[in-house]
Amino acid sequence: MSDIQQAMTLLITSFDRYSGKEGDRHTLSKTELKELLENEFGDVLGKTSDKEALDRIFKDLDTNQDNSVDFHEFVRLICCCTQMCHEYFISKR
Numbered sequence: 001m002s003d004i005q006q007a008m009t010l011l012i013t014s015f016d017r018y019s020g021k022e023g024d025r026h027t028l029s030k031t032e033l034k035e036l037l038e039n040e041f042g043d044v045l046g047k048t049s050d051k052e053a054l055d056r057i058f059k060d061l062d063t064n065q066d067n068s069v070d071f072h073e074f075v076r077l078i079c080c081c082t083q084m085c086h087e088y089f090i091s092k093r
């Protein structure tokens, strides 16, 4: 499996690990998103212990406003973060 295929597989399995905890196993509830952000991002996107920060992130990700974050909405976050990291590393070269 190529590096990019491995990255795609990891994104899917990582999402599923959190989305399967409660309710619809194909979407993230706010509680599941909080756990994912804490474990996978640390404080990179703000402190998830800050309820307002978590509410804002959840609202920004939930673009179809169905009160859950599906894989499509989650991947947008990953794309944005990956682009920001890429720009950071380019500026350091």
Ligand SMILES: [Ca+2]
Binding pocket: 061, 062, 063, 064, 065, 066, 067, 068, 069, 070, 073
């Ligand atoms: Ca949604």
